[in-house]
Amino acid sequence: MKLVRYGAMGAEKPGLMDGDTLRDLSAHVDDITGAVLDDATLDRLRALDPASLPVVEGAPRIGACVGNIGKFLCIGLNYSDHAAETGADIPEHPILFFKANSAVVGPNDDVMMPRGSTHTDWEVELGVVIGREAKYVSKEDALDYVAGYCVVNDVSERHFQTQLTGQWTKGKSCDTFGPTGPWLVTRDEVPDPQALAMSLDVNGKRMQTGTTSTMIFTVAEIIEHLSGLFTLHPGDVITTGTPPGVGMGMKPPVYLKSGDVMELEIEGLGRQRQKVGQDA
Structure with a gap:
């Protein structure tokens, strides 16, 4: 699974790569941060049907793949x-x-x-x-x-x-x-x-x-x-x-x-x- 954050700096949204297609994960997690990187949450995201997720149109800016990095x-x-x-x-x-x-x-x-x-x-x-x-x-x-x-x-x-x-x-x-x-x-x-x-x-x-x-x-x-x-x-x-x-x-x-x-x-x-x- 490839998790991504996209959008303007400081206002990135969570996404998932479905092959070459970027899909929106906002209905399932608020952001890709340490709070959603436990195995249980990743398994829940992995179980989603990518085709059910909205396609992100256009070519938005890609942010750092982890938000609110601790250390x-x-x-x-x-x-x-x-x-x-x-x-x-x-x-x-x-x-x-x-x-x-x-x-x-x-x-x-x-x-x-x-x-x-x-x-x-x-x-x-x-x-x-x-x-x-x-x-x-x-x-x-x-x-x-x-x-x-x-x-x-x-x-x-x-x-x-x-x-x-x-x-x-x-x-x-x-x-x-x-x-x-x-x-x-x-x-x-x-x-x-x-x-x-x-x-x-x-x-x-x-x-x-x-x-x-x-x-x-x-x-x-x-x-x-x-x-x-x-x-x-x-x-x-x-x-x-x-x-x-x-x-x-x-x-x-x-x-x-x-x-x-x-x-x-x-x-x-x-x-x-x-x-x-x-x-x-």
Whole structure:
């Protein structure tokens, strides 16, 4: 099942993808948030006849696939080949940073580089959406706590991230730096989150090619680790790292500029497309 949110920013409605047709779920849930991501509610939605749901006409804006995100948790340097391209050691434990929820936008919304930015970079990542409260969860049971998966572009301002004295959050949390979606694919449609191809293009040129099979810490291991530190709640989003090919890792480095277009995709989870602008 592919759940989607559509409409103007801040006024998104819940929807469901029926093949290529967007259908309205407003009669059944108020929104796609942590409140409706438990297994019982998802089973109820899954049991609906899609043909009975109203068709959404036209081509509305697609919003972030999860509303009212609780925690936006990010794992850094989680692909061995990406760690190598940045000159970093393989981490002993998952590296954790946070992305401000105010960074979250839809999958095709513009990404706006902050004022004075010259080091804005791209990162295609697998997003994991928690469906029920998780604390002290074992890796053997961890995937049972997942509602579904989505595409995330972990846009990063590298100068802010590494040179402004502090933790990575400074370079990760700028407005529009968290495109999420286009849809939330429920976990029953993703039998193995460690076997998904992923890619990102800038202006039609392939920059990142990878697969979730090369993660250092698997989705299950990440959930085990994080739930041992604090409670994960329904609607929390975890991004799980990026494969090689980021601009910072190129020689010489290459960064985004106004007018650039990013296009990214994860197998079975959909595509994103963002045009890059610059705050005045």
